[in-house]
Amino acid sequence: MKKLFTVLLMLMLAIALVACGASDEETTVKPDSEPTDDSGEESAEASEDLPDELIMGFVPSQDSDKIADTVAPLADRLSEELGIPVTGQVMTNYTALVEAMGNDRVHIGFIPAFGYVLATERYDNVEAILKSVRHGSSTYRAQYTVRADSGIESIEDLEGKVWAFPDNVSTSGYLFPAAQLMDDYGVDAVEDFFSDMIQAGSHDNALIMVLEGDADVSTTFEDARTAIEGDYPEAMDELVQLDFTADIPNDTISANTNLPASFIEDIRAAFLAFNDDEEMLTIMDEVYNWTGIDEASDEDYDVVRSTYEKFKDDGTISLD
Template sequence: MLKRLGFVVLVFFGLLALVACGEEIGENTTPGDQTDNGSENGEDAEEIDKLVMGFIPSQDAGNIATTAEPLEEFLSEALGIPIQAEVMVDFSGLIEAMRTQQVDIGFLNPFGFVQAEDRAGVEVILKSIRNDEDSYVAQYTVPADSPIESIDDLIETEGLVWAYPDDLSTSGFLFPAKQLLDMGIEDLDDHFQRFSVGGHDNAMMQLIDGQADFATTFDDARDTLADEFPDVYDDLRVIGYTDPIPNDTISVRSELPDEIKQQITEAFLSLNDNEEMLEIMHEIYTWDGVAEAQSSDYDIVREVFAEFEDDLAN
């Protein structure tokens, strides 16, 4: 009798353990893990109730947030999912937010994408079109009355104040910095007084205010100030350019389901046929359209990244 009772007790506790294990699996397994859709991690079954778009300021951050509202509405309707635009402080913040899956769609510059791909598995889906081109150049600008006439003058003159948007800005810093090093400058910090100002328009403003000797930005960042300063094209003079740079990206976080990635791609491509939305994109980033992109389009950016990787990691 005691042996039979002991057996029953063992069976009872064994059943409890199986139930507990089943509950634990149910609690920690997404619906996709128990489907036959071929997805090993259940990504394609992830429920998306909101998508967050991350911007970095190429102009006044408040203006971007306001200007992006019609784009939010358009994409929300096209995707059937609410879209929320977030203006990030800088590229590093946007990359980190995508790494932690807090931002779904990132408007990343070329270098930001390369770094985000390396650190966070971010995937590029689209690139911008400006003036019918999928590449652009960085621009060197000085005050109109400056004695500086060329990039060679920058090489030959020590102590100049250099205004640029951000250490991770592809056109604002990285490509010009690589060019200046290739032209003979051994140490940028020894040769220049570097001044990171948080935006391409801000870099132009440093020249207008007499706070910098030259600035590096995208081409032509004077456009960002033309409404407020109609004489900006006369007051600021361009002295040179870098080699071509692949255009900015629209990239997505690593764990976003493939089906949603494709829907986002199609929604943004539809902007090419929507004049109102194209005006919005031009107002935000001076884009005239978008085209599909792939990672290999940014190999030249990876070469520049390799030059500064150690410094930027500190």
């Protein structure tokens, strides 16, 4: 009996040791079977946040079909750099581009300074990440252009004339010239100063209207005559620079902030790398006369915001 008890005791101990061994093994294996970090999960989530196609929005500074053809190689290169299909889309005007960005239909917008200010006032998902450089400067001026044989010699002589401008939300085409007329020349309302005001749809068209006698003066970026010289070689002689406005911060490359922050940084880096790529710089020059790309911040455009305050409540400028 005593011997049987001993055998039973040893058997129970053996069973207990096996159970403990099995328990210890499960505790050790379990952590190894789980991910030790969540980087893969985060990467998957970021990928899910990306659109199937990245849309770049442009406004017409020249013929829309010409811009579309010109930006195609830019879109192709960005697609290679970012690993996602990229398409350039030419909008009808600044307002259409701003609305498309605000409603997530455009992810990268080439937005002039004033259009950017309007975009940030109306939407919270638009942010300037870069700005253009033209001939070594990140600022520019608006230019008043008249025919050389017009007899117009000063801005005061423009009273009662026909004004052609690209769009009423164009920084150089409308906002800064209108503000200068009000501040420096005592003009209460620009629509009363001119006999007629024509939205031409682009800087090129505004100049061509003056060249062909359909308007007396146009306001554009400086010097937009070079953009039409190929088709109108007489432009440099028959159109003259009457005057200029104060400095304006250059156009933005703005991002839709509903994109992942890390992807926006990839976009910023890809564009900045174009400063060392002659092919891409040539494309930027052909589209908007850009000769380089620089960092930008929202605060760079506060001077435009302060100018906008002159028109904010008079109903002449809106995105509606």
